[in-house]
Amino acid sequence: MATSTNRRNFLRAKFHIADLPRPPGAVGISRFSGLCDGCGDCLDACPEGILRKDSQGLAVLDLKSGACSFCGDCIQACQTGALTEEARADWDxxxxxxxxxxxxxxxxxxxxxxxxxxxxxxxxxxxxxxxxxxxxxxxxxxxxxxxxxxxxxxxxxxxxxxxxxxxxx
The missing domain is CATH 3.30.70.20 (Alpha-Beta Plaits)
Structure with a gap:
């Protein structure tokens, strides 16, 4: 599994963070972890109820609990710019x-x-x-x-x- 780090996690002595499936539209793991403030708006907006918080308090997609319809409600609810329509096209x-x-x-x-x-x-x-x-x-x-x-x-x-x-x- 790929890992990444950013300034916030480096300062917390968490040098690598796992590359987990973030909500469709996540702007890249480093940028996402810097922009996401853990507010939970995307979790509340998800009609399938498959978004959870990871140990860092960031949104993660729990695909073992259900399927994603790629509806975009999480993107619409995100006010921080951590989820964007442009990044949704990069879902890989x-x-x-x-x-x-x-x-x-x-x-x-x-x-x-x-x-x-x-x-x-x-x-x-x-x-x-x-x-x-x-x-x-x-x-x-x-x-x-x-x-x-x-x-x-x-x-x-x-x-x-x-x-x-x-x-x-």
């Missing part, structure tokens, strides 16, 4: 399947595929009764519908360029 989070996936462990499950409106998840059959979930990163919107539905909690999210770097390494 995609789903990533972890080893706890039931299908990878020979248990018949396709729940994530059933909940993916974008049809970004497919399964490739493998020997031993397993089926490997494959994510089409170009189709995945990072909405979280798959993660919220996963009975094993085996889906998390990463920035698309992070996944591309891992694939080439």
């Amino acid at each position: 989070w995609v789903a990533r399947i972890q080893g706890g996936c039931l299908s990878l462990n020979a248990v018949a499950c396709r729940t994530c595929q059933d909940f993916c409106d974008e049809q970004a998840i497919r399964f490739r059959l493998e020997p031993g009764g397993r089926a490997r979930p494959l994510i089409d990163e170009t189709a995945c919107t990072g909405c979280g519908a798959c993660a919220a539905a996963c009975p094993a909690g085996a889906i998390d999210f990463a920035r698309m360029e992070t996944n591309e770097l891992e694939a080439t390494a």
Whole structure:
């Protein structure tokens, strides 16, 4: 997971902050953590109720509790400039399947595929009764519908360029 630091966290001796999914429209982790004052207006505005505060008091998207509709209500509620319409176009989070996936462990499950409106998840059959979930990163919107539905909690999210770097390494 990528980390970043900014002046505020440096002065608090918190040299690295995790790059967590922030609300769509977040202006970049360093700028966001400097602009967000933790007021909670975006949390109150979210109709899905999937925004939470992290340990720093900053808004974070909890995609395991529900899907994001990308409605923009959080952006409209933000008065500090930490969330903008322009930055929403830069949303680059995609789903990533972890080893706890039931299908990878020979248990018949396709729940994530059933909940993916974008049809970004497919399964490739493998020997031993397993089926490997494959994510089409170009189709995945990072909405979280798959993660919220996963009975094993085996889906998390990463920035698309992070996944591309891992694939080439």
